[in-house]
Every structure is written in structure tokens, then in C-alpha cells.
Amino acid sequence: MAKVDENKEGIKGMVNPTRYGIERFAYLLMRLTGLGLLAYFVAHIYETSNILRGKVGWQEFLAITQTPEGHIILAIVIGMSVFHTVNGIRVMLGHGGIGVGKPARPDYPYAPQSQNARHKIAIYSSIVLAALAMMYGLAVMFGE
């Protein structure tokens, strides 16, 4: 019989939100969106520098980015930025001691006071808001 070691699932085990809870998934998503937004920021700085190539250079570059694929990438960036912002505010409030609950005696099943319904609602809200913002972004970009 093959031995199954739960600690050897690698990234698949790490991203599984059913085992470690939505807080762990939010932690991972916060880092992934952060890296994605940093990559977009650097690309955006390069993209806007094309204005120095004059009107022809700018329009050449605009033709590359203003495509259906470009709009979809931008919609993903919108979703990432909304999630990162809303979840970031939740994390900031948590670090400031807001919404983490009062210290209590650790009784079975040892649910941490800080991982309460308020934070779970905030995480789910940030995912829903990100999806809504993506849809709005797509409507604006493809509506024109």
C-alpha cells in the first residue's frame, strides 16, 4: 500500500482552501495578486514611455495593447487590484486589532478568535467585489 504523506502535496496542498480555510487562501491570493500587480506596474511604466516615440510610436504600441486579449488582461488586472485593495484593508484593520475579537480561554475545538465570521465575510466580499469590478471593466472596454 502506498504511503500518503499529507505534507508532501506541494503547491497543490498549499492552495487547497478546504484544508486550511479561506484565510490561508486569502493569504496566498494576496501574494499572487501583489506579484501580478507589480508585473503590470512595471509593464505600464514601459508602455507609457512609448509616448516619447511620438504619435506614430504611441499608436503602434496602442494597437498592440488595445485588442480583445489586451482588454481581458486589463480586466484581470482590475480584479487583482480590487481584491488586493479590499483584502489589504482587512489585513491592515486586523493588524491594528480591529475585528480580531477578544482574547478568550482556548476551549475545544480551539477556534482562533481572530479567524471569526467578520474576517471571513470580508474575504468573500473582496472576491465578490473583484468579480463585479472585472465585469464593469469588461463592459467599459468592450462597450466602446
Added chain:
Amino acid sequence: MRESVIMKIHYGTALASVALVAVHILFRLTQGFAESLQYESVIANYEFLPYAGMLEIILILLSIHGFNGLRVILLELKQGPTFEKSVSYGCIAAMALIILYGSRTIFMTSMGMV
């Protein structure tokens, strides 16, 4: 610098960026997304000095926040004096490069050097 001070800077730059990037996006939406990206419109935006100043502030804030965030992620993955120093100085260097490159675009365009 103490990590607690760095995190305060991280959160401060985040909140300021949210407010200023919202203004930046509103500029795109109020003018019409496609029209606002036309060459003449973009040049007019850069030549409007308060807006160009705001872009410069956004550039600095997001560079600090973004590259400090990258530093934090890398330090969570691996620790050690040499690695931590390399990551910290590497992120500061990348941040400075991005600020310089972006500032070049803002200054040259707002001064009509295009």
C-alpha cells in the same frame, strides 16, 4: 530601519495609492476610455502640471509599496543574512530604476520635449 516602521510605510503608501489611483482611473473613465488613450489626450494630460505631479507621486508610492511587498514575499520564502541583504538592496535598486525611468517619461512629456 525597523520592520515595524517599514510596515507603517507599506500601509501608508497603500492607502495613499488607492486614493490617487482612483483619481487616475476616473480621468480615463470621464473622458471615455478609448478617447482618453489617444495621443493628443495623453499629451494634454501630461502637460496639465497638477496631473503630471500626481502621476509622479503615484509612481513613487507604488514603487515603494510594490518592491517592499516583493521583498516581504521573498523574505518569507528564504532567510539568512546574505540573502536578506541581497533581496533588500536588490529591491531598493529596482525601485530606484523604475522611479527614474517613469520620471523621465513624465518630465520629458510634461515639458513638451516629445
